[in-house]
Amino acid sequence: MGLKGSKMAPATSLGKTKWFQTSKKEDNSRFIWIYGNPTIKSGCYEFHPDLQDHIEEAFLAKKKTCKVSVFGTVWTLDLKNMKESKESAPPNSKKLKCIGVAGAKYAKTSGFQQSDDICAVCYDPSTIPTRIEICGHIFCFLCLKTNYILGNGCPTCRGGIPNSMFDKPIRADIDFDIECPSEYAVDCVKMLGPEPRKSERGSSEKYYWIYESNRSGWFRYDPKTEYFIEKNFKRKNKSCEVFICGHKMTINFKKGTQEIQGRIIKRKIKRIAASDIYKQHDLRGIAGIRTLNFPIS
Ligand SMILES: [Zn+2]
Ligand SMILES: [Zn+2]
Incomplete structure (x- = not known):
């Protein structure tokens, strides 16, 4: 990812997460806000693209906190504590382990973008296109979920559908305002x-x-x-x-x-x-x- 650590601090108000920080993308020197602990195995995530500018602006405006809604939960980001501990040693940039966006892993997100592909279940262009990673076939999220609930495999190749696909799914690639085909x-x-x-x-x-x-x-x-x-x-x-x-x-x-x-x-x-x-x-x-x-x- 080419992320370079710059500012880091404990963010007690972040609920389960332990840290958040800004990082710099080396190519275009844009700051990316991330959360989680980048130095432990579980890695960290980029904040959702829809929040990046908001957090950065609040930080530049020297606001103490800023509030965001993350999947329906209000997070208060403690920008003041972060600033105060700016002098503490930044994390070793080589150890920075960013693994996804807004809780969705990079690998699981790529290739999920909206497409005009026809869903083999409903014969309309896929609504919330969802790909089975094992076989690569893409269907509407709900067409596939219905199939899964009925105990069937992939509608095209009859291969397996992993249980994890429908266990509290998170996706960072879907626009909220997607339209009906x-x-x-x-x-x-x-x-x-x-x-x-x-x-x-x-x-x-x-x-x-x-x-x-x-x-x-x-x-x-x-x-x-x-x-x-x-x-x-x-x-x-x-x-x-x-x-x-x-x-x-x-x-x-x-x-x-x-x-x-x-x-x-x-x-x-x-x-x-x-x-x-x-x-x-x-x-x-x-x-x-x-x-x-x-x-x-
Ligand atoms: Zn469908
Ligand atoms: Zn398949």
């Missing part, structure tokens, strides 16, 4: 009939549908499910039914809940203006994947 949108509108006349004022505002996670915090629905929910909402339907990972769920607009049919479990859901997502500090990501990091103050 237009192919699906067209089918969806055909299925639901013509859209009502635009009556809402300022209807150009973009909205997200989010649900409360059973581990606390909120996630945006995957863009296809969200599109279907929004189209039903716009048609003033009282409820609609969606399939998520093989479960039939009822979205109840009046109660603001998502219910699995035949079970008592309910989740809170809500519609949130795109411009308001940064007020929802416990918003973690999309479709159960922790993806979202943003500055708070």
Whole structure:
């Protein structure tokens, strides 16, 4: 990575992590903020790209602390303590071991970028493209997860799907504002009939549908499910039914809940203006994947 240690200090307010620091990329002399302990085996991570400028600006403005939301958890970065201990010996740059971005390992992130590849399960361009590392086949995250839950292997080659892929997944390569594929949108509108006349004022505002996670915090629905929910909402339907990972769920607009049919479990859901997502500090990501990091103050 060519990272060069420059400033380092204990950051007690960082929760589980022991250290954070800035490092310099030798090629373009840009500072990169990282966290974790770079000198121990577990290594450290770059802060999410969406936080880098915010932390650097707070540091340059000599702020004592700055706040960021990391996958729905508020972290207070103690910039003052870091500055005070600037005189302590910086870590040996050769020992700096940066292993990923925002908790996602470099190796697991590369090649995951959004692509126009058609998913062999739903035949739409992959939504949240997800690659099985062993065989390299790529599908929509939820198409693959559904397959996994059903106990099946890779839909293309029938190879294994590692359990770790769906165990509290973290991804640093997904934009929060990814859109529903237009192919699906067209089918969806055909299925639901013509859209009502635009009556809402300022209807150009973009909205997200989010649900409360059973581990606390909120996630945006995957863009296809969200599109279907929004189209039903716009048609003033009282409820609609969606399939998520093989479960039939009822979205109840009046109660603001998502219910699995035949079970008592309910989740809170809500519609949130795109411009308001940064007020929802416990918003973690999309479709159960922790993806979202943003500055708070
Ligand atoms: Zn798919
Ligand atoms: Zn495969």
